[in-house]
Amino acid sequence: MKLAEASWQTQRGMAELLRALSANDGETRYVGGCVRDTLLGLPVSDIDLATRLQPENVMSRLKKAGIKAVPTGIDHGTVTAMLPEGHVEITTLRRDVSTDGRRATIAYTDDWKEDAARRDFTINALSADPQSLEVHDYFGGEEDLEARRVRFIGDPLIRIAEDHLRILRFFRFHARFGAGEMDRASLEACTARANDLMALSRERIADEMLRLLQLPDPAPTVSLMIGCDIFRPVLPEIQNAEALAALVKAEEQAGIAGDPLRRLAALLPADAELAASVATRLRLSNKAVKRIASAAARSAADPDDPEVLAYMIGAEEAVDRLLLGGSAEAAASLSGWNRPRLSVGGGDLIAMGLTPGSIVARTLQAAEREWIARGFPADEEEQRAIARAHVDQVLRDSQ
Template identity: 65%
Template sequence: MALKLDAAKWRKKRGMKRLLAALGADEGLTRYVGGAVRDDLLGLPISDIDLATRIAPDDVIVRLENARIKAVPTGIDHGTVTAVSDGQPVEITTLRRDVSTDGRRATVAFTDDWQEDAARRDFTINALSADPRSGELFDYFGGLADLEQRHIRFIGDPLQRIAEDHLRILRFFRFHARFGRGAPDAAALDACTARANDLMALSRERIADELLKLLALPDPAGTVGIMLSRGILRPVLPEIEPTSLPALKALIAAERSADIQGDPVRRLAALLPRDPPLVEGVAGRLRLSNKAKKRLACTAGEIGASPPHALAYRVGIECAVDRLLLADRPTDAAAIRHWHTPRLPIGGGTLVKRGLPEGPVVARTLRGIEDRWVEAGFPSGEEFERIVAAALGAAR
């Protein structure tokens, strides 16, 4: 693992050189911080770059405007300004220390002490910073060693970190699933277990967002199993029992077998009982988007005896793929994933032109034609005409 960043490479990123000059990076006023530093050291692609600075928020805005860089005060009360440099947004946050916290939000004061700012972050691997000029790394809490060992560890006392922000319980497990190797940090795990009831104080939207991020990872089953064995989710999602884990493991295996991208909503469905009212209740309680609510509700339905393409026609391709994967039928799911749903080649107006009287009989006949067409595998031509003729004959 590299012991410093490639400063020249980072400066080549769009808009970065101009932004760093405006913020006095060469004078030690501004550094790269957070996830981008961590990911670069791990050889992972980086997208969003965050900067921390000793400069006060109002002065950050003045400096940006003087450099003709757009400044957006996205969270200025907490020290955050978003700079848009050559069309590239970058978050800039003034160094802070916590004055008070209640587990959901913090009151902060600004500081010029890099270590004091790093101390308020959650995990050691997230508290690294780097000098934009030299690429030199600053590690106040052993984050480099933890990163090398893929060990997720709270900074300082885990109970204190969780008291400051209860969401860190779920973040710990997500980071372990994404970056961790081996058993979770024992002190962190015990603290999360002891404080699991703190999750009840959080909005369900924040819980859902963090849980879905965890379930979106390539293979979260091992970490989810630890969470369930420790009762982490019980205060907010009692519907998810330890016995749900085999279904999640089977789903992940089916997704891989079908070469279908793992999906967090589908994986959440695997953890829940196949009970449509219960599933709808969970979706509502988590305040999922309308699209996610509909999808989660659809996963709880039955497959029935219909062929996969018939199921896809009835409930939609996405829902059919979900149901088939959850039923451990990866071959069938793969067969329909890129299927283009056909349209019934006839309408009610055509039936009237062919002698059927207007009225309810048209809709009934059309439904009958559609049912037989689907059962027959969506035929066209002469075979479809035989289906229509038989339906018209029976309706007259």
């Protein structure tokens, strides 16, 4: 099989890069996702090269060719070439010397098959010659691509023992590329070793989860993961995927892009404190924790008017709550919404006759509530009239 010609192969600087790395002599190949996605007819976002050349040699050759090189992971054999249209990662062929489920000790090799054997899935172990575009497949990846089957290379238990994150990656890759039933041996191995996820940092788990939830429709895969108790060791709060499935449908109806944080909130109980605890445990940013907690705080007491809700809690969080509540049309109505501004402030109320103190804040809040109830009139004279009426009422009550 040959790789189809694609624009990423002819981007500016690629020919010079391949020449510097002796691709003509078989020293360097395209590898991984760029090969897989091109074979599937999908857009390519990341370009990776594998090479027999040692990292220091790669750095030296790129410098000589006038190509900026960054030693992004040189201790593990990776150098990044900065081309005009994007970066390309170049990794020296490797084999694992030892692994502990989180990181590996590697040694360099010049054996393409040995390097391919350390990868996770057959569809990720494909490589292609940049000159002939001939695809090299050592483990049946082409057949698995055709069948839309995600399958570990060799013994799934060994692959998982090398890197426990591959459990979550298996489900994410199935959600993205798979069709039909999952590979039985791979699924059974992930189910049997789910407890291994406890050894991973919560940051790695969160990153993989959000990547899964970013996909067009992760609900069927997440439902299967729940049925296999994959989440139980690290995210026991995730009990079912019904709310996620409903959310995906609502997002589609509203024409709003799926959002991984919103979808994570859908998997958690509608309990703001609990949701914030889970988000914090996953080491998400303070902003993400706040957003997930807000989504979990949705209730029947939320205003019916989407603009009022957006004014109270912010447009992004309002859209989250509306979609999670199944109000696709209301969520869509907030597209392009800008928060209105009440131009009257505390100083204006004092100028109208109020005495400085807590009464000013209370009166301003009452005026704001009426302004909201009237539909946020933008006319400043109308806003001042609302404020004037509330000030007059306070002054009358104080006599």
